[in-house]
Amino acid sequence: MKLVVFAACLVLTLGCYLATRALFLRFRQPLLNPVFLSTLMIIAVLQATGGTLADYQPAKETMTFLLGPATVALALPLYNNRRVLKNQALPVLAGVLCGSLATIAAVLWAGRLAGFARSILISLGPKSVTVPIAVEISRLSGGEPALTAAFVVATGMIGSILGPVLLTAVRVKDPVARGLALGTVSHGQGTAVALIEGETAGAMGGVAMALAAVFTALIAPYYLPLLLP
Amino acid sequence: MLKTLFAIVWQSALLWLVFRLGTFLVQALHVALPGNVAGMLLMFLLLLTGIVKPAHIEVAGGFLLKHFAFFFIPISVGLMAFGPLVRQSGAALLTILVVAAAVGVLVTGLAVQALNGRSPR
Numbered sequence: 001m002k003l004v005v006f007a008a009c010l011v012l013t014l015g016c017y018l019a020t021r022a023l024f025l026r027f028r029q030p031l032l033n034p035v036f037l038s039t040l041m042i043i044a045v046l047q048a049t050g051g052t053l054a055d056y057q058p059a060k061e062t063m064t065f066l067l068g069p070a071t072v073a074l075a076l077p078l079y080n081n082r083r084v085l086k087n088q089a090l091p092v093l094a095g096v097l098c099g100s101l102a103t104i105a106a107v108l109w110a111g112r113l114a115g116f117a118r119s120i121l122i123s124l125g126p127k128s129v130t131v132p133i134a135v136e137i138s139r140l141s142g143g144e145p146a147l148t149a150a151f152v153v154a155t156g157m158i159g160s161i162l163g164p165v166l167l168t169a170v171r172v173k174d175p176v177a178r179g180l181a182l183g184t185v186s187h188g189q190g191t192a193v194a195l196i197e198g199e200t201a202g203a204m205g206g207v208a209m210a211l212a213a214v215f216t217a218l219i220a221p222y223y224l225p226l227l228l229p
Numbered sequence: 230m231l232k233t234l235f236a237i238v239w240q241s242a243l244l245w246l247v248f249r250l251g252t253f254l255v256q257a258l259h260v261a262l263p264g265n266v267a268g269m270l271l272m273f274l275l276l277l278t279g280i281v282k283p284a285h286i287e288v289a290g291g292f293l294l295k296h297f298a299f300f301f302i303p304i305s306v307g308l309m310a311f312g313p314l315v316r317q318s319g320a321a322l323l324t325i326l327v328v329a330a331a332v333g334v335l336v337t338g339l340a341v342q343a344l345n346g347r348s349p350r
Contacts, residue, residue, distance in 0.1 A: 017299050039305040060303040067300040069244035071265035073290035075272035095341035103333025110325040132263035150311045159330040172338040181338035185330050192298035210266045217261035
């Protein structure tokens with residue numbers, strides 16, 4: 001029985017991914033984001049069949065096994081774009097630092113305005129950073145790690161849907177700037193969208209994801225208290 | 230076909246090895262970085278020094294990067310656990326996250342483009 005559930009979860013996830021990917025590549029609409037649509041479909045199926053997260057967990061472990069190696073593979077586009085990195089070191093570093101500071105300030109300011117409790121505010125702080133680091137920052141700052149993980153995933157989806165539209169609206173066409181913006185705000189999920197836009201944008205997404213993680217981890221102990229009530 | 234499959238398997242093993250090495254290093258040195266990001270930086274270094282050639286990883290690497298988005302689907306399904314919080318204050322949280330994402334994307338994108346404007350390309 002467990003094996004059947006496991007296999008069903010694998011087939012369901014792969015099927016949703018392949019279908020929504022084909023749809024996205026056909027229409028290129030940010031709202032047709034494959035992660036967003038597939039997640040909705042899978043949650044709907046789980047709820048309709050009375051399935052729980054615990055049922056889905058073994059399949060999740062198997063499917064995310066290659067995420068580590070895939071992140072390491074980001075070194076490849078990074079290497080192919082090493083000249084961009086060398087020639088534009090200042091814009092890259094300054095852009096990611098400004099973006100990280102701005103998005104943290106914005107989330108805490110908006111969260112305070114909405115009247116959220118301190119522990120939720122702290123959990124919101126590192127939401128733009130890749131999950132393993134965000135969870136650690138949250139724990140060290142007195143937040144709720146599981147909540148932070150949820151905010152990180154939600155931000156990943158929001159940024160990868162909204163980001164490309166906004167960047168186009170303000171005429172940011174430079175693939176370096178687009179990749180950096182997507183990676184800074186939406187970590188791996190933003191990088192995935194940047195990779196679809198092109199190799200340079202994808203490489204910069206990876207750079208931004210790494211830099212934002214380092215910057216946020218380093219500044220959080222000093223920066224978060226300044227913005228908290 | 231079989232040759233490509235073979236290349237994907239052993240190149241993935243190489244990528245996995247560097248990933249584990251990155252994870253080990255951040256734990257041993259107590260660096261505030263996730264292991265996968267450390268592994269990426271490590272692999273970048275290996276490529277720059279020529280110890281690893283792009284040809285050693287590009288079949289598996291290209292495949293994994295092409296489907297990078299896939300890995301975030303099973304992770305996102307975990308959002309299901311936060312049903313009660315979403316029902317209670319989902320709209321407010323969504324608004325906050327949208328505002329913060331917009332600010333971050335615009336600041337980063339415009340800053341990089343403005344700083345790049347000076348250097349001819």
